[in-house]
Amino acid sequence: MTTSVAFEKARAEGRAALVGYLPAGYPSVEGSIAALKAMIQAGVDVVEVGLPYSDPLIDGPVIQTAVDSALRAGTTTTDVLRVVEAVAATGAPAVVMSYWNPLDRYGAAAFARDLAAAGGAGVITPDLTPDADDTWIPAAREHGLDTVFLVAPSSTDARIAMTTAACRGFVYATSVMGVTGTRDQVGDAAAALVSRTKAATDLPVAVGLGVSNAGQAAEIAGFADGVVAGSAFVRRLLEAPDDAAGVAAVAELAGELAEGVRRR
Amino acid sequence: MDTTPGGGHVLAADRPGRFGPYGGRYVPEALVAALDELDREYTAAAQDPTFTAELDHLLTTYSGRPTPLTEAKRFSAEAAAGARVLLKREDLNHTGSHKINNVLGQALLTKRIGKQRVIAETGAGQHGVATATAAALMGLECVIYMGEEDTRRQALNVARMQLLGATVVPVSTGSRTLKDAINEALRDWVTNVETTNYVFGTVAGPHPFPTLVRDLQRIIGVEARQQVLDLTGRLPDAVAACVGGGSNAIGIFHAFIDDADVALYGFEAGGDGVATGRHAATITAGSPGVLHGARSYLLQDDMGQTIESHSISAGLDYPGVGPEHSWLKDAGRAVYEPVDDAEAMEAFRLLCRTEGIIPAIESSHALAGARRLGERLGPDAVIVVNLSGRGDKDVDTAAKWFGIMDEAGDVATVASREASGGEPA
Numbered sequence: 208m209t210t211s212v213a214f215e216k217a218r219a220e221g222r223a224a225l226v227g228y229l230p231a232g233y234p235s236v237e238g239s240i241a242a243l244k245a246m247i248q249a250g251v252d253v254v255e256v257g258l259p260y261s262d263p264l265i266d267g268p269v270i271q272t273a274v275d276s277a278l279r280a281g282t283t284t285t286d287v288l289r290v291v292e293a294v295a296a297t298g299a300p301a302v303v304m305s306y307w308n309p310l311d312r313y314g315a316a317a318f319a320r321d322l323a324a325a326g327g328a329g330v331i332t333p334d335l336t337p338d339a340d341d342t343w344i345p346a347a348r349e350h351g352l353d354t355v356f357l358v359a360p361s362s363t364d365a366r367i368a369m370t371t372a373a374c375r376g377f378v379y380a381t382s383v384m385g386v387t388g389t390r391d392q393v394g395d396a397a398a399a400l401v402s403r404t405k406a407a408t409d410l411p412v413a414v415g416l417g418v419s420n421a422g423q424a425a426e427i428a429g430f431a432d433g434v435v436a437g438s439a440f441v442r443r444l445l446e447a448p449d450d451a452a453g454v455a456a457v458a459e460l461a462g463e464l465a466e467g468v469r470r471r
Numbered sequence: 472m473d474t475t476p477g478g479g480h481v482l483a484a485d486r487p488g489r490f491g492p493y494g495g496r497y498v499p500e501a502l503v504a505a506l507d508e509l510d511r512e513y514t515a516a517a518q519d520p521t522f523t524a525e526l527d528h529l530l531t532t533y534s535g536r537p538t539p540l541t542e543a544k545r546f547s548a549e550a551a552a553g554a555r556v557l558l559k560r561e562d563l564n565h566t567g568s569h570k571i572n573n574v575l576g577q578a579l580l581t582k583r584i585g586k587q588r589v590i591a592e593t594g595a596g597q598h599g600v601a602t603a604t605a606a607a608l609m610g611l612e613c614v615i616y617m618g619e620e621d622t623r624r625q626a627l628n629v630a631r632m633q634l635l636g637a638t639v640v641p642v643s644t645g646s647r648t649l650k651d652a653i654n655e656a657l658r659d660w661v662t663n664v665e666t667t668n669y670v671f672g673t674v675a676g677p678h679p680f681p682t683l684v685r686d687l688q689r690i691i692g693v694e695a696r697q698q699v700l701d702l703t704g705r706l707p708d709a710v711a712a713c714v715g716g717g718s719n720a721i722g723i724f725h726a727f728i729d730d731a732d733v734a735l736y737g738f739e740a741g742g743d744g745v746a747t748g749r750h751a752a753t754i755t756a757g758s759p760g761v762l763h764g765a766r767s768y769l770l771q772d773d774m775g776q777t778i779e780s781h782s783i784s785a786g787l788d789y790p791g792v793g794p795e796h797s798w799l800k801d802a803g804r805a806v807y808e809p810v811d812d813a814e815a816m817e818a819f820r821l822l823c824r825t826e827g828i829i830p831a832i833e834s835s836h837a838l839a840g841a842r843r844l845g846e847r848l849g850p851d852a853v854i855v856v857n858l859s860g861r862g863d864k865d866v867d868t869a870a871k872w873f874g875i876m877d878e879a880g881d882v883a884t885v886a887s888r889e890a891s892g893g894e895p896a
Contacts, residue, residue, distance in 0.1 A: 312775030
């Protein structure tokens with residue numbers, strides 16, 4: 208399934224899509240596959256498979272802790288593709304979330320080819336804006352991959368127009384200025400940003416950075432097409448006494464958030 | 472003059488913020504507005520006579536410019552095979568290094584933009600001290616990010632920053648050095664960009680920092696070029712500088728770029744030796760990639776993960792380098808060579824003994840390079856060395872290296888010329 212189909216399906220059900228993030232390789236490659244599959248089983252519509260990177264500058268301490276652990280354990284880009292393949296086999300769209308340098312190093316064209324071969328749906332690039340590089344978008348288009356770029360509360364209307372024109376699949380709206388991590392409240396800026404973004408594009412707009420409970424998911428679902436949760440899932444894994452408990456905790460949170468996006 | 476294939480000047484950016492294939496802006500969208508604002512304000516300020524006059528006034532009356540060019544006669548004779556070594560004395564700037572040149576300009580820009588808070592990263596602490604100083608002078612709130620490892624190596628500078636009213640935040644992620652301090656500062660900036668300006672310390676990072684910092688450091692080379700002409704009646708054969716991020720090097724190189732007969736040498740931190748893998752020789756041993764918002768040479772593995780750097784000098788202990796240096800390297804206009812810890816410390820010792828100047832360990836890499844150049848070029852050569860900073864902050868490190876001080880910090884009771892002339896502890 209593509210991300211577009213997943214978002215359309217959710218829209219047809221009169222709700223927002225739920226997007227869940229976990230880094231590949233934490234607590235292990237197999238462990239991350241199990242947790243991502245459990246997430247899908249419990250109601251997540253689209254999964255983001257994080258590619259561990261040594262300098263995750265937009266991530267807060269929760270994700271960085273997990274990613275550091277994945278790297279120390281030797282997780283490679285090839286492992287990430289293996290996770291994507293296993294997760295995509297469930298039928299849910301799997302997009303890779305990656306900083307640019309690991310993809311650049313692998314080679315934009317080679318990564319697009321191998322990700323498509325693994326059944327991946329696309330890539331979210333948190334530190335690559337569409338105007339920063341001219342290799343990624345053509346490579347992704349050639350292999351039918353979604354290119355998901357971020358818009359921020361500080362983005363001008365002109366940049367929102369430029370960014371959304373380069374997006375395929377959906378647009379990732381960062382709800383607050385800041386790094387990843389759960390927050391008590393959804394930023395006021397989120398609704399305004401979604402509204403400005405929707406004025407520029409017909410693509411679905413998903414909101415991320417800070418979502419950790421059903422109430423927040425319901426709130427965002429009131430104005431956005433998708434709700435992204437990441438750090439909250441990673442925290443469940445970090446705090447679990449063992450891998451099995453971590454998978455169960457991820458599934459439990461996914462269930463809560465899935466209920467949240469279905470609230471009327 | 473070297474030219475690009477398109478016929479432009481070697482340094483002419485083919486796109487804003489690009490140096491050939493290097494530079495650019497690889498950052499989260501949330502930072503783009505602030506970078507655009509900084510670029511816009513800087514471009515306007517650079518053409519505003521009021522702004523440039525205020526900066527000139529500060530450089531003259533507060534920092535102490537122009538800094539002198541000192542002829543190092545005894546060093547030349549004893550250490551550089553008789554080649555004429557001239558020291559550009561950036562160590563004599565207020566706060567003890569070239570860093571103040573950049574910071575005064577960026578702090579003025581911060582006020583011009585109307586922000587009240589500045590953040591900065593620091594390795595050895597020189598940029599942090601300079602930023603804290605400018606913030607105190609201009610009444611700005613100041614937060615400095617510094618790797619935990621570096622707060623230990625440079626405790627004196629941490630105290631200085633705190634005395635100046637700055638908050639020093641130790642960074643305990645990753646390698647706990649400069650690389651991670653930059654990550655944390657960028658995270659702060661993403662979060663607080665509406666109120667905060669990031670006073671970047673070197674010619675790396677996303678556009679406009681490589682250009683902005685280069686322009687603010689150009690004064691070093693502009694002065695040095697005229698001073699060497701006045702003193703010797705000719706241009707030097709070589710200009711030498713240490714390269715971590717590369718701001719002091721680009722600062723002194725830039726005025727000489729068009730002088731094709733002047734060789735430009737950047738000396739990187741070779742740490743334990745490039746062959747050991749424990750070093751910070753980014754251009755020598757790195758490969759092109761993206762780190763901290765720009766494409767440049769960097770130390771990375773096959774997966775594009777940053778490799779941690781190592782150097783006795785906290786200020787050079789960085790796995791990246793400014794994009795303009797990468798372009799100068801590829802264009803063949805500048806040559807970059809590694810200098811290992813032992814070689815740098817020997818040059819440090821020699822300058823102390825021959826000239827009565829305690830150099831920063833960073834700058835000692837350039838001094839070691841000048842020794843090599845003296846051997847290569849012979850006694851008729853004129854070599855300008857950028858003495859980018861003074862070594863007060865490094866006394867502890869150096870005293871332990873030479874066995875004057877033990878690990879507990881106790882000084883040997885028989886401190887003598889012999890003691891500090893011996894082998895490393």
